[in-house]
Amino acid sequence: MQISRSIYMRRAVFSVVASLIGVVFALPLVWFIFAPFNARAELGLAIPSPFTLSNFVTVFQNSFAMHALLNSLIQAIGGVILVGGAATLAAYALSRSSIPGKGAVTYILLLFSSVVSGSAAMVPIFLIISAIGLIDTHLAVILVFAGGLLPTAMFILRDFIDAIPRSYEESAMVAGASPIQAFFDVALPVIRPGIVVVVVWAFVNIWGSFLIPFILLRKDTLMPASVAIYSFYSEAGTPIVTLLAAYSLIYSLPVIVLYLFVNWKFGFRFFGGIKS
Amino acid sequence: MASVEFQNVSKTFGSFTAVPDISFSIADGEFVCLLGPSGCGKTTSLRMIAGLETPSAGKVLIGGKDVTYLHPKDRQISMVFQDYALYPHMNLADNIAYPLKVRGETEDKRHARAREVADVLKIGDLMRRLPSQISGGQQQRTSLARALVYPSQVYLFDEPLSNLDAKLRLEARGFLNHLQRDMGMTAVYVTHDQAEAMALATRIAVMDKGRIVQFAPPIEIYRRPATTFVANFVGNPPMNLVPVAAMVDGGQLRLRADGLTLPSLPISDAIAKAAAKGKMTLGIRPEHLRMAEAGDTNTIAGKLFANENMGPESLVTMERADSGRVTARIFTDDEIRTGDQVTLSFDTRHVTLFDETGARIPAIGE
Numbered sequence: 001m002q003i004s005r006s007i008y009m010r011r012a013v014f015s016v017v018a019s020l021i022g023v024v025f026a027l028p029l030v031w032f033i034f035a036p037f038n039a040r041a042e043l044g045l046a047i048p049s050p051f052t053l054s055n056f057v058t059v060f061q062n063s064f065a066m067h068a069l070l071n072s073l074i075q076a077i078g079g080v081i082l083v084g085g086a087a088t089l090a091a092y093a094l095s096r097s098s099i100p101g102k103g104a105v106t107y108i109l110l111l112f113s114s115v116v117s118g119s120a121a122m123v124p125i126f127l128i129i130s131a132i133g134l135i136d137t138h139l140a141v142i143l144v145f146a147g148g149l150l151p152t153a154m155f156i157l158r159d160f161i162d163a164i165p166r167s168y169e170e171s172a173m174v175a176g177a178s179p180i181q182a183f184f185d186v187a188l189p190v191i192r193p194g195i196v197v198v199v200v201w202a203f204v205n206i207w208g209s210f211l212i213p214f215i216l217l218r219k220d221t222l223m224p225a226s227v228a229i230y231s232f233y234s235e236a237g238t239p240i241v242t243l244l245a246a247y248s249l250i251y252s253l254p255v256i257v258l259y260l261f262v263n264w265k266f267g268f269r270f271f272g273g274i275k276s
Numbered sequence: 277m278a279s280v281e282f283q284n285v286s287k288t289f290g291s292f293t294a295v296p297d298i299s300f301s302i303a304d305g306e307f308v309c310l311l312g313p314s315g316c317g318k319t320t321s322l323r324m325i326a327g328l329e330t331p332s333a334g335k336v337l338i339g340g341k342d343v344t345y346l347h348p349k350d351r352q353i354s355m356v357f358q359d360y361a362l363y364p365h366m367n368l369a370d371n372i373a374y375p376l377k378v379r380g381e382t383e384d385k386r387h388a389r390a391r392e393v394a395d396v397l398k399i400g401d402l403m404r405r406l407p408s409q410i411s412g413g414q415q416q417r418t419s420l421a422r423a424l425v426y427p428s429q430v431y432l433f434d435e436p437l438s439n440l441d442a443k444l445r446l447e448a449r450g451f452l453n454h455l456q457r458d459m460g461m462t463a464v465y466v467t468h469d470q471a472e473a474m475a476l477a478t479r480i481a482v483m484d485k486g487r488i489v490q491f492a493p494p495i496e497i498y499r500r501p502a503t504t505f506v507a508n509f510v511g512n513p514p515m516n517l518v519p520v521a522a523m524v525d526g527g528q529l530r531l532r533a534d535g536l537t538l539p540s541l542p543i544s545d546a547i548a549k550a551a552a553k554g555k556m557t558l559g560i561r562p563e564h565l566r567m568a569e570a571g572d573t574n575t576i577a578g579k580l581f582a583n584e585n586m587g588p589e590s591l592v593t594m595e596r597a598d599s600g601r602v603t604a605r606i607f608t609d610d611e612i613r614t615g616d617q618v619t620l621s622f623d624t625r626h627v628t629l630f631d632e633t634g635a636r637i638p639a640i641g642e
Contacts, residue, residue, distance in 0.1 A: 167361035170328050173348040174355040174432075175375035175422065185374070189365040 032252075035245035042241055055246035059232075064220055065247060068228030071138070073254070075213065075224055076206040078142040083149050083202040088195055090150075091157035092187065096166065106155055113151035122215055129216055136218040144216065145206045153198045160194030161187075196266045204255055225251050277462045278339030278429035279304045280325055285334035287320050294320040295486040297334075302479075307456045307463045309473035311509070312483035318466045319434060321483075325464060326355050326432055339429055349378075354423035355432040358439065360415050362407035362422075368394065369403040372421045379426065393421045413444040424455075433465040437472060449475055470510045474498065482506045504634040507559050513591065515628070516565075516602045518558045518576070522551040531558060534597035535577040541624060544640045550631035557630040562591070564626035565604035572621035576602055580616045594618045 027045060035041040036055055038048035059065060094102050125144055126135075134140040168190055172182035210226045217223055229251065232244040281301040287294045295317040302308045310318035323329040324336055327348035336344045343351055354375075362371050369390050370377075376386035387403075394400040397417040402410055407418065416436065423431060433452075437445045453476055456463060467473050473480045474494045481491045482505070490502035501507035507515040520531040528540035529547055536558075543551075550556060568575045578594035581601060592612065593603045604620050612618065629637045 165359055165361065167357045167359050168363065170326075170348070171355065171357055171361035171419075171422075172363075172374065172378075174326055174328070174351075174353060175378065176349045176426070177374075177378045178347075178349060181378055185378075186363050189363070 032245070032248065035241065036249045038245075039242065041245055055242045056250075059243055059246045059250065062231065062243075064223075065225070065228045065231055067221060068223050068225040069250070069254075071222055072207060072224035072226065072251075074138050075141045075145070076203050078138060079145040079149070079206045080199050080203050082142060082146040083153050084195055084199045086146070087150055087153035087157050087198055088188075088191065091154045091161055092183065092191070094154065094158045095161035096169075106151075106158060109151035110155050113148055119211055122211065125212075126215055135216060136222065138222060140216045141213050141224075144212050145202075145209070149202050149205060153202060156198055156201075157191070157194050160197075161191055164190055193266060196262055200258060200262055203258060207255055277304050277460065279337075280430055280462065280464065281335075281337040281340075282321070282324075283335040283337070285321075285324060285331045285336060287317075287324060287329060288332045293486060295324075298486070298488060299334075300481060300488060300491060302462065302464065304462055305460045307461070307465065307476055307478045309465045309467055309477035309480045310483055311467055311470060311473040311480050313468060313509070316483040317486035318468075318483050322432055322434055322464055322466045325430065326353060327351050352427075352429045353432060354426070354428040354430075356419050356423050356434065356436040358435040360407075360419040360439075362415060362418055364407055367404050367406055368399065368410070368418055371407065371418060372403075372425055375422065375426045390421070390425055393425050394418075397421050397424075413440060413448070416440055416444075416448060429462065431461050431463040433463065433467075435467055436465075438467070438469070445472075452476060470514075471512055474510070480510075482509060500636065501559075501628070502636055504557055504559070504630050507628065507630070507636075511561060513562050513603050513605075515559045515561050517630075518560075518596075518600060518602065520556050520558045522554060522556040524548055524551050531556065533558070534600070537573070537575045537577070538624075539573055541627070542640055544638075546637050547629065547640075550629070550637050553632040555632045556637075557634065559628035559630060560602075560622055560626060562603045562605040565602070565620040565622050566606060567608060567610070568619040568621035572619075574624055575619050575621045577617065577619040578602065580612050580614050580618050582614070583612050592618065592620075594620070 031045045034046065034048055037051050037053070038046060039050050039052040039054060041048075041055075093099075094106060099105075129135055129140045129144070134143070164187075168186050169179075169182040172186045173179065177185060208226060213222075213224050214227050217227070225247075229244070229247060232240050232247055234240060279302060282298050284297055284299055285295060286297050298317075298321065310321060312318050320329060324331050325338070327343065327346055331344060334344075335342055338351060338353070363374065366374070369387050372390035372394060373381075373386040376389060381389075391400055391403060394403060397420060399410075399414055399417050399421065402414060407415055410418070416439070420436070437448050440448060449472060455461070456476070465473075465476060474497075477494055479491060479493050480497050482489045482497065482502075484505050490497055490506050492500075492502075497506060497510055501510060501515065504517055508517060518533050518536065520533040520536065522532075523530050524543060525540075527543060529543050529551055530540055531538050541547075565576075568577075576596070578596035580592065581595040582591075582593045584591040584593075589605050589607050591603055592606050592608075593601055595601050602620065628639075631637050
């Protein structure tokens with residue numbers, strides 16, 4: 001009796017503490033959902049009163065900010081295609097072929113990738129992009145992101161492919177498939193859950209990144225949303241909370257949609273073809 | 277169907293030698309089992325026939341044609357993998373029909389053919405299922421169907437039954453046996469299960485450390501194992517091997533070991549030569565031992581170590597004074613308890629002798 005009561009006490013205390021911690025983390029999210037619909041939104045949390053959609057109307061009228069969302073899509077999708085495609089092929093080669101020193105290559109790339117996308121390399125990156133005449137183009141942003149994200153993407157995918165038995169492709173080749181047929185018919189569908197993870201990760205990275213497009217782009221018509229969000233600051237540098245909140249919500253929607261889509265379409269894993 | 281030949285094939289991985297130098301030939305229509313413990317090079321040899329590994333040296337011939345450097349897809353072979361390697365994103369119909377798809381067959385034709393084979397293997401009703409939605413036995417049959425769906429020169433099996441439970445394994449083994457006799461397929465079958473090899477093969481190649489120790493029909497391997505390694509690998513339980521001290525005395529062979537009572541054995545030149553080294557190994561199969569009765573002259577004695585009742589028979593294992601164990605397959609209902617003194621008797625014509633190096637000494641008159 002005594003023992004079970006103390007267990008109940010422990011559970012109760014644990015639940016209360018866990019709930020409190022949860023609330024602390026949930027509050028900003030609640031603000032994030034409430035504030036855009038509040039005509040007098042401030043940094044404090046409040047039930048929308050009066051409830052309004054006028055914040056959104058104003059944001060939609062800001063053509064610079066709206067166009068920036070399109071630019072973000074172009075840069076993110078371009079980067080994702082490059083990262084996803086190149087990482088899949090590279091990781092497959094690194095996993096399946098017997099190149100001597102392939103492990104070292106991967107680790108060195110991984111080591112340098114954090115440098116490439118970090119702010120430390122901003123000056124050389126700017127100089128390189130400027131030297132090849134790509135300053136102020138979508139391509140510049142896409143290439144720099146691809147360079148920064150590829151090593152990690154390759155690393156994740158290589159581990160994923162390493163875990164997939166070679167007997168899939170071997171059985172296809174014995175059955176008469178060429179290596180290319182074996183890759184597209186058998187290996188690629190099996191690797192797909194891994195590619196999806198990399199694609200989502202790369203998309204979120206590019207979508208949320210500020211520094212690289214801010215430095216490499218000049219024209220307003222090319223700026224992505226992560227930069228355009230600053231158009232909702234007053235001349236004095238104070239945020240216009242109502243508009244900022246509304247734009248932030250719109251800005252985060254594509255990522256949420258992507259997660260939901262991926263979860264619906266690929267959110268399951270294949271099992272059962274290999275008996276271990 | 278076609279023959280398979282290895283000419284001085286070797287395979288090394290870096291500094292590791294998987295297969296040092298191996299030569300054999302398999303005739304058209306033979307069912308050959310490569311039998312050996314894990315790491316003996318049997319799977320590597322099979323993969324070299326398939327073209328999944330390239331030999332470091334030597335030649336591989338299929339149907340008399342040199343295929344050493346030919347891509348697997350151009351060898352006209354079928355292979356069943358240990359893990360089945362069913363494509364998880366394709367249903368059974370597409371899995372079985374995949375070899376026909378890469379051969380450019382139309383969807384209607386290849387699905388019809390897949391269905392034919394699937395019906396023979398009793399998985400015809402499952403064609404819309406994914407591999408994850410069927411049982412292990414059904415997965416095994418699906419991978420077999422995929423290997424049978426197109427005409428092949430050689431059928432390769434890489435421990436195809438090792439992932440099945442005992443009952444399904446027996447069933448699948450019987451089916452494979454029937455299939456082979458029916459089709460007259462040339463097959464190379466890798467296994468570490470001696471019972472599988474004995475049941476299926478027309479010839480067994482027993483392998484150890486990358487070499488073929490003995491290549492002979494199952495009954496020959498069982499009756500006349502070439503070495504103590506083969507004797508210890510084949511049979512369930514395997515042959516009892518008792519190290520003995522040997523000497524020739526008055527034109528007779530005398531063998532001594534703890535617990536062994538064996539008056540004398542006739543001698544031949546080969547036996548005399550081996551006995552001169554002073555050491556031999558006496559081999560006797562568990563099924564050739566019985567409980568000793570009064571008057572038995574050839575016996576071996578020790579204390580009971582374990583008595584396992586298998587239903588129709590018992591496996592009686594006793595431990596001799598030098599802690600060597602001897603197992604007998606005995607039809608008995610006698611209650612024997614651990615530690616009891618046990619004496620087993622045998623007939624000298626069932627004794628196999630091995631010399632100091634472990635090679636079998638030919639029996640007299642052989």
